[in-house]
Structure formats: structure tokens, C-alpha cells
Amino acid sequence: MDVTSLLGKELTWGRHKFVALLVILVVLPAIFAYSTFAFQHVLPTDAPVGVAPQEASVTEDDLNIATAALTFFSDPQTYDSEDAAMRALSRERVYAVISVPPDLTDESLGTAHFDVYVSGSIVPYQQPAQALTSIVSYTLDDQLPREVTASRTVVGTDYNLSEYMIPMFLLALVSLVALVYLPYTFDQEAAVIDRLRVETSLYAVVASKLAFFAALLVVPLAVFDVTSAFAGTDLHVLSLGTAIVTLLTFLLLGLVATTLMLLLGLGTWGRIANLLVMLFVLTFSGLAYPVGFFSPARRWFVRQVPTHYSAVTARGFVLRDDPIGLYSDWLLGLAACVVVAAVLFAGTVELYERRA
């Protein structure tokens, strides 16, 4: 009887919490399922690759011939020089660079040798790149009057999957702190928020929290760094570049989280909304799989998500030890997003204080 009565009470409670249950039991599984099944389409058949001249004497016709041949199994992007193509490789705009030799149609010349450069940091593309090299060799040899050979060169350190995952874990941790732990502290301190507003301001409260947690994030950076060194890897986790991208990403997500908490009343709903944002960030930032592996529509969408650039720059700093200047435009973009988030937060404070 007790159990029946209590089950009845649970049913009543369930009716009151219908929307929350809907989110937990329907929306979240749908997101999980979609993000899982999305990986079924991880067939890098149209992954972007760069096509660049090996030397100045390579003509536009040579590049066009190579590009046309590559179109069948990739999405070729032509660059003016190898340097420009290699820069795009570092910034993960392309996942391989095919260096085209001159005079492809001059059969009086000997073997035409194509170089296929891949980044050692893009671990998921290592095997496809081997296939790509063979295909380049076979396809172009078939289509060109000259004999064609191709060889694959790994640029930078050749990492394994475990090492490749470190920047992903770092950003996942930043997301967790900003979108789960920070909202939790606001939820806990909702009981004292009015006193804090009497004695100081919401801006001061939020600024102190963001500063505190941002400073604390140095600890996981150091832990990742020490652990990586202990494991004998060549990762560069504790660097100025990583610190900058970690800070900007945390500030952006932290301001989003705080804004949502204020809009939704510093309670459970704010925390649920932030959990959804975290799932979005983890799914649509290209943290694990490079975005070029997905469909053009999804590739376009992911490139509109600011944290995608956090993922690429973090990989650049941690795995490739790239200079900060290589990503200055993206870091400025992230900083601009932080400013926009701060403006939205200020507007939300205004709204909160009017409604209070």
C-alpha cells in the first residue's frame, strides 16, 4: 500500500516536472543518438585537401589537371604556393597538401613525382592519407602521359590517438567547469545573491567567479603537461598559446552559462540549459573528429561555432607547437565573441534587476 501511494506521489511529481522529464528522457537521448549516429558518416571521401605548385614553373594547367583528378575522392582547394597550403594544413582548413610538379603533360620528361604532406597532429587522417597517396599515384598515372609516383610525408611529430585526444580532453574540461560547475556554484549561492547585490553588484560577483575559475584552470593545464611529459610525449600543454585559448574559451562559455543562469532564475532550469549547451559544444566543435570529415552542410555549421576555433587552435598549440601568430585572427575572433557575450550578459543583468 505504501509503495502504491508513493508511486502515486511520483506520478503527481512527474506531472509537475513534465518539461524537465521531457528534456531528460526525450531531448537528451535524441541528441546523444544523433551525435553518435553522425559518426556513421565519417567517411573522409570529400575531405578538403590542398593543391599547391612544387615550384614557380608549375602552370595553372598543371594545377587544374591535378585538381580535376583529385576531385573524385576529395575536395581539392588550390593554393598559390606550398607555404600557403602548409599554413592551411596547420589551421586544419585542409588535411593534406598535394604538391604538384611542373610540365605534367610533357611526356618527354621522366617520372612526375607528387608529394603528399599530412600533419602528424591530425591522427584520424593518418590512414586515409595513406590511401590518398596511393590513389593520387594510380589515378594520375592513368590520366597523365608521364609516369607518376607519389610519396607521403608526415609534417611535424607523428602522434598517436591518445596524444591527439589531450587537447580534446582539455577543452572538454573547460566546458565542464564553465557550463556545469560554474552554474552549480550560482545555484548554490542563489540563497545569498540578494545580500551580495546589497553589498556589491552582480558584475563584481560574476567577475570574481570567472577570475577565480580561470586562474584555477592553470592547474589542469599543468597536470596535463606533467602527465604528458611523464608519459614521454612531445606535447606542449603548458604554453602561452594554450593558456590564451583556454582563457578565451572559458570566458566565452562562462559568460554564456552565467547569462543563462540569470535568465532562468539561478536554479535547476539554468543548469539544464547549460548542460544542453555543453552537449552542443562537445558535439559541434569538432573536438574529436576534424570537421572536414563531415558533410559540407555540417562542416559549414561547425565553422560558425566559435569553440570549433578553440579546438583547432588548442590542437595547434598542444600538438604542433604552432606560433600564436598563426591563429591571431581566430584568437581575435574568440575575443570578439567574449565581448559580445559580455554585452549580452550586461543586458541580462539589466533585465534581471528590472524583474527582481
Next chain:
Amino acid sequence: MMVGVTNLTKTYGDTIALDGVTVEWGSGLHCIAGPNGSGKTTLMRVLAGLTRPDAGTIDSPDSLGYAFQEPNIYPDLTVSENLDVFQSLTGGRTAWRETLVERLRLGPERDRKATNLSGGFKKKLDLALALLKEPDALILDEPLADLDPATRRRLVAVATTYAEDNCVLACTHNLGAFRDEYATLTVVVDAAIHRRQTRSELESGPGAAYEDVLDDAGPQRGNGF
């Protein structure tokens, strides 16, 4: 020290919480009463800067303390840690802090987490936090609700002593507890000041006068009053 508002209006959607209210208080202990939903807490929150009015002017000191109906304390911090945080934030004197701890008998609970305190001690800690910076004006929102008589007397004594040199506004239904201490009684009904009287005008005490006011006002806004 004067605390007051002029032509204050505040609405929440279609609900008028304060309708052109003008009122002023000086030093001393002032009781504010009124039925639930009449607008007295909104008036206090506007005075403290917690709620923005739609119109009107506010005259309140920069240094204002607020003891809340629901204690506003860090639940996960101990009594001492709560005092530390707000002393650091407001620049309160250590000697004054110790005086408050002694007067409110918080000493034995210093190391206890606020969440584990009884309701009375939470109220006392909340009052201590409100007084920590020695504000020029102190707002007490239902300070005596759910307290045992001894705790009630202690809080009234602390508030009364503080009102000797400062303005203390006590928003309460429990006027009898302030019988010998108040300077004025202000009754808020239906988002407006219904009556304001000094102690000399209320010979039978504020509690009885409040009952009279309730009887005079008749049923209001369907809140059973």
C-alpha cells in the same frame, strides 16, 4: 539621517506593487505593517536598490544593511566564514563584529556550517551580516517570523539599540514585540501608504492600532484581509 521615497511606482506586468508612494523616516525604529502582498517588501527592496522602480525618487544612504525574511547567508560556509566574507567585502571593524557575535550569542556556533544552523541562528547570522558594516540605515524584513520568544527578544533588543543612532525600518506583522520601542507605524495597503502615525498618536500600542487599521481597511484584493 533620512530615508524615504517620493512618488514611487513599481509594477510587475499588470500588477501594481507600489502606486505613487511618498514616505520618509528619520533616525529611530519604525515599524511598517500591512497585509500580505500589500507592497511593503517591494518598498524595502526598492530602498535597498534590489528592485528598480518604474518611476519616483529614492533617498537612502549609501551604507544600508538588509536583514532578509529568508536569511541570505552562504549555506556551505561556517558562521565565521560567512562573517569573514562580508567583513572583507564591507570593511567592517573586527571589534564591532565581536560585539555582534556576543550580543547575538553566535559564539558557540562559530564553526558550524550555516546550512546546519537552526532557523533562529540563521536569522541571527543574517542580522549580524546586515549590521557588520555599521550601516546608516537597517531594513529588517519580517525579522521575527518563526522565532522562539527568547530569540525574538534578543533580536528586538539588538535592533532597538542600533536604532538609537540610526534609522531602522522593521517590516513586520508582529508589532506587539516592538510595543515599547517603535517611533512610528506605517501601514501599507494595496500598494499605497494607508496610514502613518507616531507612537504618541497610538496610545494603545502598535499591535492594537494595526488591528484597527485592518478592521478599517476592509477586504482588499482578495487576500482574505
